[in-house]
Amino acid sequence: MSIELRAATKRYGALTAVNAIDLDVADGQVLCLLGPSGCGKTTTLRMIAGLEGADEGTVSIGGRVVNELSARERNVAMSFQFYALYPSLTVAENLAYPLHAEGLSSARIRERVGEVSQVLQLDGILARRPGQLAEGEKQRVAVGRSIVRDPTCFLFDEPLSRLDVQLREKMRGEIKEVLQGLSRPTVIVTHDQLEALTMADLIAVMRDGRIEQVDTPHEVFANPANLFVAGFIGTPQMNLLEAVYDRALDGGRGRFTMEGGQTLSIEIGAGIDSLPAGATVTLGIRPRNLKIVSEAGEDCLSFSIDLIEPMGAETLAHLSGGAGVRLVTDWRHPLAEGERVHVCFPPGVTHVFLEEKLMTARHRMPVDEEHAA
Amino acid sequence: MAIRRDIGKAGWGQSAFAFAVGIVYFFPVLWIILTAFKTRPDALATPPKLFFTPTLNNFRAVFFRQSSTGGEGQATDFALYFFNSIFVAGTAVLLAVIIGTLAAYAFSRHPLRGNDTYLFIILTTRMMPPIIVIIPIFLMFRVTGLAGGYWGILLLYTAFNIPFSIWLVKSFFDELNPEIEDAARMDGATDWRVFFGVCIPQVVAGLAATFVFGLILTWNEFLFALLLTGVETRTVPVAMARTLGGNVGADYGLLAAIVTLFLIPIFFVTFLLQNQLLRGVTFGTVKK
Numbered sequence: 004m005s006i007e008l009r010a011a012t013k014r015y016g017a018l019t020a021v022n023a024i025d026l027d028v029a030d031g032q033v034l035c036l037l038g039p040s041g042c043g044k045t046t047t048l049r050m051i052a053g054l055e056g057a058d059e060g061t062v063s064i065g066g067r068v069v070n071e072l073s074a075r076e077r078n079v080a081m082s083f084q085f086y087a088l089y090p091s092l093t094v095a096e097n098l099a100y101p102l103h104a105e106g107l108s109s110a111r112i113r114e115r116v117g118e119v120s121q122v123l124q125l126d127g128i129l130a131r132r133p134g135q136l137a138e139g140e141k142q143r144v145a146v147g148r149s150i151v152r153d154p155t156c157f158l159f160d161e162p163l164s165r166l167d168v169q170l171r172e173k174m175r176g177e178i179k180e181v182l183q184g185l186s187r188p189t190v191i192v193t194h195d196q197l198e199a200l201t202m203a204d205l206i207a208v209m210r211d212g213r214i215e216q217v218d219t220p221h222e223v224f225a226n227p228a229n230l231f232v233a234g235f236i237g238t239p240q241m242n243l244l245e246a247v248y249d250r251a252l253d254g255g256r257g258r259f260t261m262e263g264g265q266t267l268s269i270e271i272g273a274g275i276d277s278l279p280a281g282a283t284v285t286l287g288i289r290p291r292n293l294k295i296v297s298e299a300g301e302d303c304l305s306f307s308i309d310l311i312e313p314m315g316a317e318t319l320a321h322l323s324g325g326a327g328v329r330l331v332t333d334w335r336h337p338l339a340e341g342e343r344v345h346v347c348f349p350p351g352v353t354h355v356f357l358e359e360k361l362m363t364a365r366h367r368m369p370v371d372e373e374h375a376a
Numbered sequence: 377m378a379i380r381r382d383i384g385k386a387g388w389g390q391s392a393f394a395f396a397v398g399i400v401y402f403f404p405v406l407w408i409i410l411t412a413f414k415t416r417p418d419a420l421a422t423p424p425k426l427f428f429t430p431t432l433n434n435f436r437a438v439f440f441r442q443s444s445t446g447g448e449g450q451a452t453d454f455a456l457y458f459f460n461s462i463f464v465a466g467t468a469v470l471l472a473v474i475i476g477t478l479a480a481y482a483f484s485r486h487p488l489r490g491n492d493t494y495l496f497i498i499l500t501t502r503m504m505p506p507i508i509v510i511i512p513i514f515l516m517f518r519v520t521g522l523a524g525g526y527w528g529i530l531l532l533y534t535a536f537n538i539p540f541s542i543w544l545v546k547s548f549f550d551e552l553n554p555e556i557e558d559a560a561r562m563d564g565a566t567d568w569r570v571f572f573g574v575c576i577p578q579v580v581a582g583l584a585a586t587f588v589f590g591l592i593l594t595w596n597e598f599l600f601a602l603l604l605t606g607v608e609t610r611t612v613p614v615a616m617a618r619t620l621g622g623n624v625g626a627d628y629g630l631l632a633a634i635v636t637l638f639l640i641p642i643f644f645v646t647f648l649l650q651n652q653l654l655r656g657v658t659f660g661t662v663k664k
Contacts, residue, residue, distance in 0.1 A: 091577035104564025
């Protein structure tokens with residue numbers, strides 16, 4: 004089994020909600036569709052489910068084109084954002100509902116419901132109705148109802164968006180555990196990058212009905228394909244600084260002139276050759292990769308600290324100059340508002356974007372010893 | 377805790393006010409019920425008597441005409457009229473709610489081009505006073521032979537309750553979370569199972585409310601019943617009106633007894649469905 008979308012398109016009148024997207028999800032793989040509201044991720048999911056028809060392109064499940072099949076005929080399991088539990092049925096009946104359609108014997112149905120309720124710890128609430136459940140329990144029932152049968156694939160629409168922070172963290176782990184036990188392709192829609200980064204094997208970042216990048220969570224984070232992905236993934240947001248590329252230096256380094264006239268020489272690796280001198284580029288660096296150093300060097304810029312936000316184990320500092328640079332440092336690092344600091348761009352962690360596209364060679368995942376501890 | 381108590385229980389000032397308002401509304405009903413148990417002189421006394429010796433003669437008179445020579449009276453047709461009222465109103469409103477529910481689901485889930493226009497046109501049928509259409513309807517019914525029989529009045533009452541049912545039930549369907557129906561489809565339910573197994577159970581309260589409202593309107597309907605029912609199919613409001621006049625003037629005790637009996641079925645249905653009714657009328661006012 005696998006899910007394949009080829010040039011799948013969905014229009015609502017003049018609006019193109021999903022614009023010719025290609026997507027492959029293999030057996031047992033978990034793909035997260037990640038993007039801001041209205042980017043077409045839920046529509047994509049509903050096209051796979053058969054709740055929306057594709058206007059162009061094909062949707063295939065298990066090698067078979069299913070465009071003409073209704074949701075009922077596709078044998079796809081889906082859990083919905085608002086859980087969509089049947090209010091007049093008990094939890095046990097909700098779990099059994101998909102099995103009735105499969106024509107299983109009632110003994111077999113009881114057995115399956117029993118298995119699922121054990122996995123998801125629903126034993127104590129089987130006789131209750133959805134109105135009597137807490138949010139987390141509803142969520143578990145919704146997940147249970149989708150995993151109770153043996154479908155061609157699993158779809159989850161914003162599975163955790165209605166839960167509070169603590170519960171979300173707990174359920175994220177539980178759902179991930181359940182997902183690992185499934186040997187079918189799974190697609191999860193979310194706007195929460197943390198959810199995507201933790202649960203997915205693959206992340207597809209969407210914007211305006213298009214897929215901007217499909218990659219492993221690691222790659223999407225370490226090597227964003229363009230400015231949108233760079234800005235969307237990671238908290239706090241990646242610093243994106245406009246600069247003019249002056250010239251190449253030895254050792255794969257390049258020299259840039261920042262807004263305000265400071266110059267910066269940093270190692271950017273192999274992609275340097277394709278940069279035309281004098282081009283306006285965007286430098287991207289994550290706030291946690293910036294280092295405050297005592298001595299100014301040619302790989303440093305100097306800023307004054309505008310605002311300090313303590314975040315517990317770390318401190319977020321807003322630096323003046325250009326497009327508001329943010330820097331995250333260990334909480335023990337003494338910082339004062341108004342202080343002038345030298346900020347170093349370590350080698351191998353700066354991305355260079357030309358006309359929105361990533362120019363630099365692939366980065367390795369930046370390993371920060373302090374934070375790994 | 378203090379705040380919760382303030383919301384939960386009204387103070388005695390508020391209770392007294394509510395009681396006073398209740399008296400004003402309920403007084404005519406009380407007057408009718410008391411009059412039903414009064415003798416003719418008591419009923420006509422000024423000021424009205426609050427304390428009197430109750431009698432069941434009026435109720436007896438509803439069903440048995442007192443013969444002038446004394447002895448056992450002759451049965452009146454009121455048993456039939458009560459049956460007619462219950463049968464005609466109950467059947468017509470039930471049909472209207474069934475048809476209205478099917479139509480409302482279609483309007484809500486599969487909107488046509490110009491959906492709102494159709495809904496508006498349906499509503500316009502209830503905008504004009506019935507008296508405007510009574511003459512053409514009367515003529516049509518006479519020509520087609522529908523006047524006088526059960527079929528005619530059933531058809532008319534059903535037709536008159538359908539627009540109201542469609543509008544009310546559609547609003548209940550509109551309130552439902554469409555994800556639940558999507559989920560049922562994904563879970564392999566056919567369109568019929570989605571409708572009967574998933575949608576209908578969620579709007580049962582609304583359907584009960586629609587049924588009761590329709591029933592009250594139809595139960596009390598007089599004009600069409602007067603012109604379109606025959607001797608055998610007469611409903612209680614018409615039969616009641618016919619007891620007026622005669623050589624002794626209005627018999628208030630008899631009228632009051634009929635009205636009191638007339639109240640019982642509708643009171644019974646409302647009482648039976650009161651939980652559903654309360655949920656039905658507050659449907660959608662509380663966010664899920």
